[in-house]
Amino acid sequence: MTDERNHHKGDSKDHQRHTNADSDDDAKQLSQRVQHTMKHKGSHHDSHHLHSSFNKHLPDLKITGTGGYAPAEAKAAAAESSDVINITDQSKSEEPRLESLSKKFGVKLKLKDGKLECTTNTRGTDVSMGAYENTPEGLNSLDSDLTKKVNEKKQALVKEYNVKFDTQETSPEYGDRAREPRLDELDALDSALKKSRSSLSTNVEQRILFLRDWREGDPAMQTQGKWNNRVVVYGLPRNGAAVSSEQRSEEEKRLGILNSVEDNFLHEFGHVGDNTSGQVDRTKYGWQRLENGDWAKKTTDEKLYIWNTRKDENGNQPEGWVEVNSKGEFIHPDSLEGLISNSQMMEKALVKPSSDYFYTPEDDFAEGIARYRQSPESRAKLAQDAPELCKYVEEYDKREIADKLGVGEGNKPLYKRNEKFEIVRDESVAEKSTMAKFRDATVPYFISVPPIFYPL
Numbered sequence: 001m002t003d004e005r006n007h008h009k010g011d012s013k014d015h016q017r018h019t020n021a022d023s024d025d026d027a028k029q030l031s032q033r034v035q036h037t038m039k040h041k042g043s044h045h046d047s048h049h050l051h052s053s054f055n056k057h058l059p060d061l062k063i064t065g066t067g068g069y070a071p072a073e074a075k076a077a078a079a080e081s082s083d084v085i086n087i088t089d090q091s092k093s094e095e096p097r098l099e100s101l102s103k104k105f106g107v108k109l110k111l112k113d114g115k116l117e118c119t120t121n122t123r124g125t126d127v128s129m130g131a132y133e134n135t136p137e138g139l140n141s142l143d144s145d146l147t148k149k150v151n152e153k154k155q156a157l158v159k160e161y162n163v164k165f166d167t168q169e170t171s172p173e174y175g176d177r178a179r180e181p182r183l184d185e186l187d188a189l190d191s192a193l194k195k196s197r198s199s200l201s202t203n204v205e206q207r208i209l210f211l212r213d214w215r216e217g218d219p220a221m222q223t224q225g226k227w228n229n230r231v232v233v234y235g236l237p238r239n240g241a242a243v244s245s246e247q248r249s250e251e252e253k254r255l256g257i258l259n260s261v262e263d264n265f266l267h268e269f270g271h272v273g274d275n276t277s278g279q280v281d282r283t284k285y286g287w288q289r290l291e292n293g294d295w296a297k298k299t300t301d302e303k304l305y306i307w308n309t310r311k312d313e314n315g316n317q318p319e320g321w322v323e324v325n326s327k328g329e330f331i332h333p334d335s336l337e338g339l340i341s342n343s344q345m346m347e348k349a350l351v352k353p354s355s356d357y358f359y360t361p362e363d364d365f366a367e368g369i370a371r372y373r374q375s376p377e378s379r380a381k382l383a384q385d386a387p388e389l390c391k392y393v394e395e396y397d398k399r400e401i402a403d404k405l406g407v408g409e410g411n412k413p414l415y416k417r418n419e420k421f422e423i424v425r426d427e428s429v430a431e432k433s434t435m436a437k438f439r440d441a442t443v444p445y446f447i448s449v450p451p452i453f454y455p456l
Contacts, residue, residue: 097139103236105146106182106243118142122187122244146183153186161193162200166209166230179212184243185233185261191244192265194422195373198401198415199273204229206272211235221264228275231268237261245374256381258355258370266373270366277400282361284392285368286351292328295361297321299348305340307359312336321345352386368393373421408432 098116102109107120107129116138118129130145132138154165168178181189189208193200200206207230214220214235224230242248242260252259258267274280287295288304296304305321310330312318320339323331332338340348342356354371358364368389371382383390401423402413408429416426432440 106184120183122184124246163206166207171209177211179210181210188244188262192262196269197423198404199269201276221268223268223271228272253377256378266370267366270369285389287361290328294328296324298350300350351388354382354386
């Protein structure tokens with residue numbers, strides 16, 4: 001599917017070529033490499049290359065989404081993890097369960113004044129979930145209370161949005177992989193829904209499925225179904241990873257890195273909006289429809305490229321872009337001559353993408369939408385790196401809010417984005433009168449007949 005975050009693509013060799021680039025170029029390439037690695041949960045080689053890169057160019061940067069830490073923060077990370085692993089020396093038999101509860105619900109457990117203090121943190125501050133006895137009975141009570149909070153949070157989301165949480169019974173194709181979401185994941189989902197409310201379908205339930213494990217070849221998330229009405233989350237958040245956008249480090253924010261659970265939801269809901277609005281004009285952000293029905297990315301030298309799916313003479317499928325004509329025919333049908341890397345394509349593109357994840361027009365759009373909606377930093381970074389794409393998604397976003405959520409008097413949108421980029425009711429805009437709503441609903445069938453005056 002074109003909207004899967006499942007393509008194991010990238011160009012790690014190309015990222016090693018520009019050793020003489022200045023620090024800003026290094027930082028830009030690094031930020032995109034981080035995002036690409038997190039979307040695909042890359043190999044050990046990818047992870048090693050990533051960490052050696054940021055140690056060289058940005059030694060103080062904590063990559064929260066990789067489960068790894070920069071040297072300057074290694075001790076702090078170890079101390080933080082010790083709160084869960086070495087909570088007490090008097091109850092070693094309970095340590096595995098403490099770790100299990102922390103992982104299951106996305107909470108932190110810390111021994112304080114002889115009791116276990118449970119906290120969660122997804123919005124930048126620790127929120128207490130209560131204190132419990134460090135005993136089997138206390139852990140049973142903690143498990144029960146957290147399960148109740150998860151159910152309450154799910155019910156609140158179901159009530160506020162047109163969403164449904166899938167289970168093992170509703171998703172038998174995944175066997176026993178279905179699981180309950182964690183509290184921090186639900187907070188991240190809630191934030192993404194608040195920012196993406198206009199993208200959801202008003203007629204079709206938006207289904208959410210959480211899976212307990214990630215397997216080789218799985219994406220981080222994926223939209224499924226005819227209407228993109230199911231988002232599947234593969235595996236638990238990695239240890240130390242940012243779950244919400246606000247958890248990212250200041251350096252990650254500056255670089256415009258999207259690597260949290262919330263960011264992935266924003267991307268997937270961009271696919272949902274792309275499907276439900278029917279208004280995405282791909283030509284506005286540098287794509288051209290070919291005669292065979294495919295789409296190609298346009299370059300500044302007026303050439304057309306698609307992502308390579310062909311194999312070379314050795315049976316390998318090189319990563320990169322290949323040139324085609326307007327009919328969709330390969331310029332070099334018998335070879336991969338002229339293959340260019342993903343980084344080269346980013347430089348050559350007529351309309352710059354917002355990240356290196358733009359292999360399809362759908363993903364190019366979804367990445368731009370996610371950056372536009374995530375935070376002030378990501379929007380500023382989008383405007384700086386991909387100004388034309390930023391302008392287009394801004395126009396699209398405003399149009400989607402008006403079309404999907406309605407307009408009031410003067411045809412002004414009834415909803416707007418607040419300072420947190422959440423979609424909220426604009427109280428300054430008055431509702432249309434019943435007569436105006438009726439007229440709008442019946443146009444062009446509503447005919448206004450002027451009064452007839454007869455002479456006396």
